[in-house]
Amino acid sequence: MDATSPASPPVAAPGCLRRYATVYAGLWRNSIVREMGFKTNFVLWIVVELLWFALQLCFVAVIYQHTERIATWSKWEVVLLMGASQFIQQVFTALFFTNCSNLSELVRTGRLDFLLLLPVNTRFVISLRHVDLGAFVNAASAVAVMVHAAGRLGLRPGVVELAAFAALCAAGVLIHYSLMFLLATVSFWTVRAQSIIWGYHNLFNVARLPDAAFRPGMFKATFTFVLPMLLVANVPVKLLADKLDAGWEVLLLLGMTAVCFAVSEWGWRRSVRHYTSASS
Amino acid sequence: MSKYWHVIGIGIQNTLVYRVNFLFRACFGLIPLMATIYLWRAVFRSNPDQASVAGYTLAAMTSYYLVATLVDMLTAVAEDDWQIAADIKDGNISQFLLKPMDYLTYRLCLFAAGRIIYTSVALAPVAVLLLVQREFLLLPADGLTAAVFAVSVVLTALLQFFVSYTMALLAFWVLEVSTFIFILFAFEYLAGGHLFPLDILPPPLLAALNFTPFPYQLYFPVSVYLGRVTGAELWQGLVIQAGWVIAGYALARWVWSRGIRRYSAVGG
Numbered sequence: 001m002d003a004t005s006p007a008s009p010p011v012a013a014p015g016c017l018r019r020y021a022t023v024y025a026g027l028w029r030n031s032i033v034r035e036m037g038f039k040t041n042f043v044l045w046i047v048v049e050l051l052w053f054a055l056q057l058c059f060v061a062v063i064y065q066h067t068e069r070i071a072t073w074s075k076w077e078v079v080l081l082m083g084a085s086q087f088i089q090q091v092f093t094a095l096f097f098t099n100c101s102n103l104s105e106l107v108r109t110g111r112l113d114f115l116l117l118l119p120v121n122t123r124f125v126i127s128l129r130h131v132d133l134g135a136f137v138n139a140a141s142a143v144a145v146m147v148h149a150a151g152r153l154g155l156r157p158g159v160v161e162l163a164a165f166a167a168l169c170a171a172g173v174l175i176h177y178s179l180m181f182l183l184a185t186v187s188f189w190t191v192r193a194q195s196i197i198w199g200y201h202n203l204f205n206v207a208r209l210p211d212a213a214f215r216p217g218m219f220k221a222t223f224t225f226v227l228p229m230l231l232v233a234n235v236p237v238k239l240l241a242d243k244l245d246a247g248w249e250v251l252l253l254l255g256m257t258a259v260c261f262a263v264s265e266w267g268w269r270r271s272v273r274h275y276t277s278a279s280s
Numbered sequence: 281m282s283k284y285w286h287v288i289g290i291g292i293q294n295t296l297v298y299r300v301n302f303l304f305r306a307c308f309g310l311i312p313l314m315a316t317i318y319l320w321r322a323v324f325r326s327n328p329d330q331a332s333v334a335g336y337t338l339a340a341m342t343s344y345y346l347v348a349t350l351v352d353m354l355t356a357v358a359e360d361d362w363q364i365a366a367d368i369k370d371g372n373i374s375q376f377l378l379k380p381m382d383y384l385t386y387r388l389c390l391f392a393a394g395r396i397i398y399t400s401v402a403l404a405p406v407a408v409l410l411l412v413q414r415e416f417l418l419l420p421a422d423g424l425t426a427a428v429f430a431v432s433v434v435l436t437a438l439l440q441f442f443v444s445y446t447m448a449l450l451a452f453w454v455l456e457v458s459t460f461i462f463i464l465f466a467f468e469y470l471a472g473g474h475l476f477p478l479d480i481l482p483p484p485l486l487a488a489l490n491f492t493p494f495p496y497q498l499y500f501p502v503s504v505y506l507g508r509v510t511g512a513e514l515w516q517g518l519v520i521q522a523g524w525v526i527a528g529y530a531l532a533r534w535v536w537s538r539g540i541r542r543y544s545a546v547g548g
Contacts, residue, residue: 059476063476066334066480067327067333195304198305202311203311
């Protein structure tokens, strides 16, 4: 089977766009039906995520008992950052996370064959198949924390600022998605999915820390220019809190988003070309 | 009991399959650790006029996280709880009810085997980190401290195992145990001292936490290592920790005997 062809249907024409919108609406409906089948579990997972978010906020509260600032960051600025990071992470989880972590399972069982044969872009259907609705609830709680923190800081962002903030958050979501998708395709055959999920969760831990805490060096360079975790949440929050040193940080975030997406697309195409079905 | 030595041997062979996975995990796990250490360093830099923050010098704080990583590597339950829950759900424990083999001891052997393999794989990346951070790594004050630390680490491992084992046995009653495991893990993460050393909390809160088993799942051995508990407090802590281990064992046995009464072999 020529595995490269399914990746190529063009997504340009408006009719095509409408078709994809219809498909995506169908995927949403499916996800809602599936989630409502396990209501208790649905609620419990929201509780788990809320608990972990509360833990992070506890950490901030405890640290700021012993210091006034961390580098240039005050307490409520860091809370705002934690909220933004959680928001981006949860939107990413809602749309992409399960799908990315399922990829190696699709490869292992050979079920990818079926998806490759569908008359839609394969990456589209693999990336967006499941929608995790509980994560939207958690994203909402993150917004509540952000609103509270912004109030404490006396921030009064206008419509333009909020729109820019939302756009930068979207860029952050795209970065998470591109990196995790890349990670999932690279380990197509070698590492089990559990390790990928676990591995990526460690990166979220970096994303919620203020960038100014890190001195220039290997660590900071890696997490700015290779795995841009220190940009994902920091740049939007700095925009909102008027902490941007210069406009180039925004450009860097947008540039890194484009680079990450391009690299993940390249990795995906390579992997699919090497795909040989498992069983069927 | 030679049969349990065989179990350890088989466990080692089985977990060796996952050595690449383990290395992957160990390396990725160092990222948040480094981030936390750098964050604390920034806190110390932001208060240049103070030699210590919350009773910790920079070296002591860094050492806390490094030693905690070491203890975690030696004692953390990795996949055991999921496997136990799956064994119950899939009916695999039926065979243990027939064989002259005790399921708890069997799982304990597999846990030990898993830790041996994980530690030997993770030792390389952790050793590199310790080497990089060596100027901030404190050593135990004397031989006695080191010895008590070692004993306490073993007790921590047993406590971790019994707690996870008991949680996994919830699979006798509910279909999906993972949420419960994650909720407990969240509490352990905070109250066990993974996130920060517990004695930087307000004293009443610390006193309250000391009535729970959580501090003995990580915080206690690390503070023994750092010499933050000494004298009578040290021995008292060790006795309490041993007490929690015995309580954990008793609870595990009791829950098992209750669960097995409800158990109806599905599949098997």
